Structures are given as structure tokens and as C-alpha cells.
Amino acid sequence: MTILATEGLSRRFPRVTALDRLTVTVGPGVTGLVGANGAGKSTLIKILLGLLEPSEGAAQVLGMDVTAQGAEIRRVVGYMPEHDCLPPDLSATEFTVHLARMSGLPRTAARERAADVLRHVGLYEERYRAMGGYSTGMKQRVKLAQALVHDPKLVFLDEPTNGLDPQGRDEMLALIRRIGTEFGISVLVTSHLLGELERICDHVIVIDGGTLLRSSAISEFTQTTRTVTVEVEEGRDVLAAHLAGLGETVTAAGRTLLVEVRAPETYDTVRDAVCDLDLSLIRMEQGRQRIEDVFREPADV
Numbered sequence: 001m002t003i004l005a006t007e008g009l010s011r012r013f014p015r016v017t018a019l020d021r022l023t024v025t026v027g028p029g030v031t032g033l034v035g036a037n038g039a040g041k042s043t044l045i046k047i048l049l050g051l052l053e054p055s056e057g058a059a060q061v062l063g064m065d066v067t068a069q070g071a072e073i074r075r076v077v078g079y080m081p082e083h084d085c086l087p088p089d090l091s092a093t094e095f096t097v098h099l100a101r102m103s104g105l106p107r108t109a110a111r112e113r114a115a116d117v118l119r120h121v122g123l124y125e126e127r128y129r130a131m132g133g134y135s136t137g138m139k140q141r142v143k144l145a146q147a148l149v150h151d152p153k154l155v156f157l158d159e160p161t162n163g164l165d166p167q168g169r170d171e172m173l174a175l176i177r178r179i180g181t182e183f184g185i186s187v188l189v190t191s192h193l194l195g196e197l198e199r200i201c202d203h204v205i206v207i208d209g210g211t212l213l214r215s216s217a218i219s220e221f222t223q224t225t226r227t228v229t230v231e232v233e234e235g236r237d238v239l240a241a242h243l244a245g246l247g248e249t250v251t252a253a254g255r256t257l258l259v260e261v262r263a264p265e266t267y268d269t270v271r272d273a274v275c276d277l278d279l280s281l282i283r284m285e286q287g288r289q290r291i292e293d294v295f296r297e298p299a300d301v
């Protein structure tokens, strides 16, 4: 099933080509859209919402054409914009109820629905306070709540972890994952931080300078590599020297060692070496390629 698709999609501004013949297809679930600042992520989202005209090419969202059916698309798609857009004198409740009413919900249903989504995003008593006094984390939560209030089938979240501290970031990522799994809403989420999307997405699209670098299932990004990560409590250097003496290729990486897996016996060699040296093994883990590595590989799309 296709949630959205673009075909040769370009958008030129007077001084810059923000999107350059982008062809990509997105299925259900949580999809990450990754790219550095200026890669074209927000431009793509605005085109998909029918808020910005493409210069060339075509795109469909939930089977609807973005140039002809923008209003219909916005009826069933939620949007969390990147930048702060909250009226400071309103409370989260007033704001979210207002947007629910604008989406066509009757007064009582709008109030109930707003209370529900504000609870889901983790805003409790604070929801009655003016938003001007909110922390960045609380503002991000209100922006997320208003994107969900009209019960969309799909949400576009533009840099939802921007400005959050590590704990706020983790909570936001967990919330986004729940939207995709428990609520069954498909999600397109952007970030310039590759590692964080790795944790919550089923599929990742990487763009750079408005062009597609790669689009694959997360499992393909993080496929196993031919190294094993070994961590011992103490004696990392002794173990490294011992393994090197046995002909293994070993690199130190922080507190761990990366051992090249030449043959299945490498695992036995590592285990035996740890035993022989009487070290405490914390973990032995198959190495996995990380999303970051995409940028170090030649593009294969």
C-alpha cells in the first residue's frame, strides 16, 4: 500500500533548487526523512500538504494529487511545523480545541478530543496555562497534539526533536513510535540527526541538496557487518594484544574492541581469549551498520 509518492518532483527558488527531480514512494508505518539543514525536507512537506506548488513533477498523498486536492489532503493529514507557531496568550487547551473546531468537530467533541490528545502527549495541568510560559519540550508537545486532534490517517512531523534535551528527545521519539504503532497513524518524521530516526522508523529516506541519496527499510540500513564488538570490564588493551597475537584484526573503539570476523571461528577465538586471560566479559555483539554510514558510502540509488 502506498501512503505517498513523488515522481520527478522539483521545486526551484530564485537562488536555489530545494528539490531536484525527487522520485520516492512511502508505505505505511513510521518513515524518517533525513537530511542536513537545507536539504529540502520542509519544502517537500509543504508540497505534500498542497501549501507550495512544485516547479515540476507530481506527487500524491493517500492517492490524492497535491496540486489539485490540497484541501482534501489537509483534512486527513496532520502537520507539526518546524518553527514555533503558538499564540503565547492562549492555553494549550484553548488552542487545540480551536483547531479541532476548525477541522469541523462540534464543540463538545472538540473539547473531548483536545483533552485526549493533550493527555496522550503528556500535558496535564499545564494545559490550562498560557503557552507563552511553556518550555520548548511543552511547546513541541502542543504542536504534536494539534497535528493529531482531527484524527488524521497520516502525520507529517517536521523536526519534532528540535531544541529538546536528551530526555525530552527520548520521550518525543517514544511518543512518535507509539503514534505509528498503537494509534495506527502513518508518520513521516524529519530530522537532521540520523541516529535518532534509526530507533523509531520502519523506513528511512535520505535526501541531500534536494536529491534522493537512499530510500530503504531500516533493516537494510542496519544490516549486520563483518565485525564483532567486544567489551570487557578491565583489560581491553591486554585482550587486544592477545587477539592480535592470534592473527585477528582488532581496532579499539572507546571502551570496546572491534574484531573483524574472518570466519565463524573468530567468535570462539574471542571467547577463549577472554577466558584464558580471566577477564569479565560485558558484551559480545554482532556489529551493525549505522545510518550515519550512508553518508560515507557512495550513493547506490
Ligand SMILES: Nc1ncnc2c1ncn2[C@@H]1O[C@H](COP(=O)(O)OP(=O)(O)OP(=O)(O)O)[C@@H](O)[C@H]1O
Residues within 6 Å of the ligand: 013, 014, 016, 017, 018, 035, 036, 037, 038, 039, 040, 041, 042, 043, 044, 082, 159
Ligand atoms: N520560500 C523560500 N524562498 C527561497 N528559498 C527557500 C524558501 N524555502 C526554502 N528555501 C531554500 O530551499 C532550500 C531547502 O530548504 P528546506 O527548508 O526545505 O530545507 P530543510 O531540509 O527543511 O532544512 P531546515 O531543517 O534547515 O529547514 C534551502 O536552501 C532554503 O534556503
